[in-house]
Amino acid sequence: MVLYHGVCTVRRGIRSRNRVLERSPRQAIQADAAGNDIFGRRLLFAAIFSGTMAGLLGLAALALTPGGFGIVDMMLLALLAVTLPWMVAGFWNAAIGLLIVRFSADPITAVMPAAALIRGDEPVTASTAILLCIRNELPERMIRNLEPMLAGLDAAGCGDRFNLYVLSDTSDATIAGNEEAGFAALTSRWCNRIAITYRRRAVNTGYKAGNIREFCERWGSKHDFAVTLDADSLMTAEAVLRLVRIMQMDPKLGILQGLIVGLPSTSAFARVFQFGMRLGMRSYTIGSAWWQGDCGPYWGHNALLRLGPFIAHCALPLLSSNATEDRHILSHDQIEAVLMRAAGYDVRVLPQEDLGWEENPPTLIEFIRRDLRWCQGNMQYWRFLSLPGLRPVSRYQLALAIVMFIGSPAWIGLFVLGTLAVAFSDTPADFIRADAGMALFVCMLVMWFAPKIASAIETLLRPELRRSFGGAGLFIVNFVIETVYSILLCPILWFGHTIFLAGLMLGREIGWIGQTRDDHAVPFRLALRSLWPHTLLGCAALGLLAVTQPAAIPYALLLAGGPALAIPFAMMTAWPWLGSLAVRIGIGRLPEETTRPAVLLALALPAIESAAPLPRPSAV
Structure with a gap:
């Protein structure tokens, strides 16, 4: 072990501990207990969470009724049930958060x-x-x-x-x-x-x-x-x-x-x-x-x-210990x-x-490398679900952290099984009801993007917040770009998690390694080596539908588009010139690039120094 201790004579002035404060910690705790019925809030959240889960599964079951409800339908419903908890929780957290932000005088202290x-x-x-x-x-x-x-x-x-x-x-x-x-x-x-x-x-x-x-x-x-x-x-x-x-x-x-x-x-x-x-x-x-x-x-x-x-x-x-390794x-x-x-x-x-x-x-x-480390770590949580003394909310949090990554193979299973079911049906109507299926499709999209939609609504309703993002026009453009980006990115990550989890079951693990944080290009060979399975999955699904049910391709693109385009997506989003252009014209603009806090100016960040000029007030 190398030890270097900065032995400096640091002034240790004595601070007064007797200053009278306006409210004591005891008063704060009492006020918090009196003003916040946490049990009631948790009960309400559990009710709306469970009700939403049940409603969506019921809607999915209705959508799958054409031709009877067989083993494939049961498998699809089970896979959907695994994907839903994270999305339903995100939807209601975002909805509650938006209400607090809009109608509370001080959302933070609320x-x-x-x-x-x-x-x-x-x-x-x-x-x-x-x-x-x-x-x-x-x-x-x-x-x-x-x-x-x-x-x-x-x-x-x-x-x-x-x-x-x-x-x-x-x-x-x-x-x-x-x-x-x-x-x-x-x-x-x-x-x-x-x-x-x-x-x-x-x-x-x-x-x-x-x-x-x-x-x-x-x-x-x-x-x-x-x-x-x-x-x-x-x-x-x-x-x-x-x-x-x-x-x-x-x-x-x-x-x-x-x-x-x-x-x-x-x-x-x-x-x-x-x-x-x-x-x-x-x-x-x-x-x-x-x-x-x-x-x-x-x-x-x-x-x-x-x-x-x-x-x-x-x-x-x-987690375990033996004679050779802990x-x-x-x-x-x-x-x-x-x-x-x-x-x-x-x-x-x-x-x-x-x-x-x-x-x-x-x-x-680099994002996938970091994400897989989190995936492996979250999969270790199942050992602690039954740990004595944990609060019910704590067990829910651990379970949700596990489901966040288990949901990935469930998404891929839905995609593969659903694609095969549609492809080998005489018509899509023989597999899924148009009315219930479209309602489910819209509900899933809304829940998927609910946290971002909630913040977008708040941003567009507040002039000063709109201006911090570069104005309403630029904000909307960026929102659309980010939506397309997420539709491409998420299925790539889901399939990556699926491959990794399969390897994890066979003993494959990753450790704690350093990260490459500087901008750099992704060469074709690296992208191909890392993402060829994703490309194969996406292209195979779209090719199969093109031959059998071309009308289903627009819907399949939500899950197949990202994997099919994974290699060019990885290469293009890493192009240094594209990043520089995005900074100059305001793509992905953050409030710090408008207000430019002193602490960030002191760091001389290129993204701050090269950011697009402030929009004129009339553009806000």
């Missing part, structure tokens, strides 16, 4: 009451560790992202209450040497202002969770809270201080997750994805927070942990969240969009 207790000038008395977890990443970008936050904490007079820990699991010797040199220089620059500790493990036991656990065992007792950051994370000092002040006010709060949005990118693939991510996150998160309440999500980074209960209750068990949990965050809640501490999300950013993969190939 779902996170403790946020209303913070004025922003409360003394920061807690000692907070900032944990940057890295593995085989170039240090220059991480240092670039850290320094504005460190400068903000120092300018706020709070530098003595924070300690940055760079927790490296880097295995590449060259990158490790650059890390040590880069963070040694960073430590020197911030000496006497903010303490910085760099530590590298020789073996990444337990992956990221093991990295943080090693910190907890070694230094955790020195601090009250910990901010968790990934290598691609960016948080402002204001965001960190806001999370810390909220947690100081509420002693029951164990994990406070900040909303994360995409950092403006010059990759065409990432730009369109991040535009959709921005639309999909806020309404969905606010809606889910309304009924999940104190059983909220933890996404593993851009969040604040209360270290005492985290150390005591959130140690992850081994198997560890890959996706740690949701397990830690449910363990924290089981210990009696709240896990909440603060759905505020200026709390932090993350970088997204610049190409489809």
Whole structure:
């Protein structure tokens, strides 16, 4: 293990802990309990969720009645039942979120009451560790992202209450040497202002969770809270201080997750994805927070942990152990969240969009690599569904995380079986009723895009929000582009998950590896090697329908179009010139490219500096 500790004399001024606040944590908890019937909300959500599931399955059964209800129809209905939970939950989370955003005076405090207790000038008395977890990443970008936050904490007079820990699991010797040199220089620059500790493990036991656990065992007792950051994370000092002040006010709060949005990118693939991510996150998160309440999500980074209960209750068990190798949990965050809640501490999300950013993969190939790691991690959750002491909502969250990826082979099964059934019917009407089938088709499309539709409605109804996206015209163009993009992307991912899950059953696994974050082209050979099975599936289905039932092709394109075009889609969305053009003309434009926050200007991001000019007010 390599240890480099920045031993600097950091001023440790004593902050007063006796300042009288307008409302005490006890009063906040009482007000929250009195004003929020969480059980009633959860009961309502369960009722509408179950009712919607039953209604859609009934509609599907009706649609499949031509020619009787046989074994193929039963299989299709069973596959549909697997795909529905994630979509139905997303639809109702988005609908609830839209209602709160439109009709609540303060949507954030409506779902996170403790946020209303913070004025922003409360003394920061807690000692907070900032944990940057890295593995085989170039240090220059991480240092670039850290320094504005460190400068903000120092300018706020709070530098003595924070300690940055760079927790490296880097295995590449060259990158490790650059890390040590880069963070040694960073430590020197911030000496006497903010303490910085760099530590590298020789073996990444337990992956990221093991990295943080090693910190907890070694230094955790020195601090009250910990901010968790990934290598691609960016948080402002204001965001960190806001999370810390909220947690100081509420002693029951164990994990406070900040909303994360995409950092403006010059990759065409990432730009369109991040535009959709921005639309999909806020309404969905606010809606889910309304009924999940104190059983909220933890996404593993851009969040604040209360270290005492985290150390005591959130140690992850081994998946298995033998004489040669221990198997560890890959996706740690949701397990830690449910363990924290089981210990009696709240896990909440603060759905505020200026709390932090993350970088997204610049190409489809890199995106799939990251997605498969999440897939493997979520599949490990089934072992914890029966864990003693978990709340019912926690078990639902774990089950939904599993179904999110199990739904992928169900989608592909629906696609393949449905294509074969239509192709070998005399007419499509012999397989599916036109009226019920069209109603089901429309319902599925609405639910699929509901989180983005909800945020789009809110954006178009608010002039200042429309302007932040570049005006109504540009926003609508981007919404259409993102919709087509999602229709192509999702089936590609679903088939990728299906192949991977089949391999997982045969013992194939992936580990925790570094990511390529810089824009780069995807050569034809790489795209062909990675995506030929997808292309074969899509083209085979469309070819079969072209020969047998050409009228069904427009409907089949929703699931077959993406796989059939996977190779050119991967190559074209990675073209650097296309990304540069998208930045200049505003494709995938984010609000940060209009308002240009100071923290992003300080990073000199190409997507910020090259963004299209602001539209004239008449275009809004």
